[in-house]
Amino acid sequence: MKVFLTIFIVFFLSPTLFAQPTEIKWLTFEQLEDSLALKPKKVFVDFYADWCVYCKKMDEAAYKNVEVIKILTTEYYAVKMNAESRDTIIFDGQAYRNTAYGKKRNPVHEIPLLLASREGIPFSLPAILLFDKNFQITKRYFEYISPKKMLNLLEN
DSSP, X not given: OHHHHHHHIIIIIHHHHSOOOSSOOXXXXXXXXXXXXHSOOEEEEEEEOXXXXXXXXHHHTXXXXXXXXXXXXXXXXXXXXXXXXXXXXXXXXXXXOOTTTTTSSSOOOHHHHHHHOBTTBOOXXXXXXXXXXXXXXXXXXOSOOOHHHHHHHHHO
């Protein structure tokens, strides 16, 4: 009986106990606010758009990399937001909207404009932002990021 129990534990329970995450659990800004209230942690934000080729390329390369997935799942809260979203998002007690919707060809939501705008430079994608545990921006990237570079910036 002990042998059977040992075999059962080794072959059936061990993989689930030690399984690595296979995908990133992306949060919304609303979920992020709740998570930060419960347990402060570094934050990774990816602003994308459906038409952004480099955003899609990162989805297929960097965000499928096992090491990137592991770091983003364990050390960060990962947020992914369509920069052209029409949703009203309540974050930190304030409502944010896409006030440019219906007025511009590629309308950008207020949250990406607030967090990822650069003075004198048009808003561009992809936009990747890193925050510390106090939700203060530490780094911003406005380019395609390869899996190798992604690992480097997440580890530093």
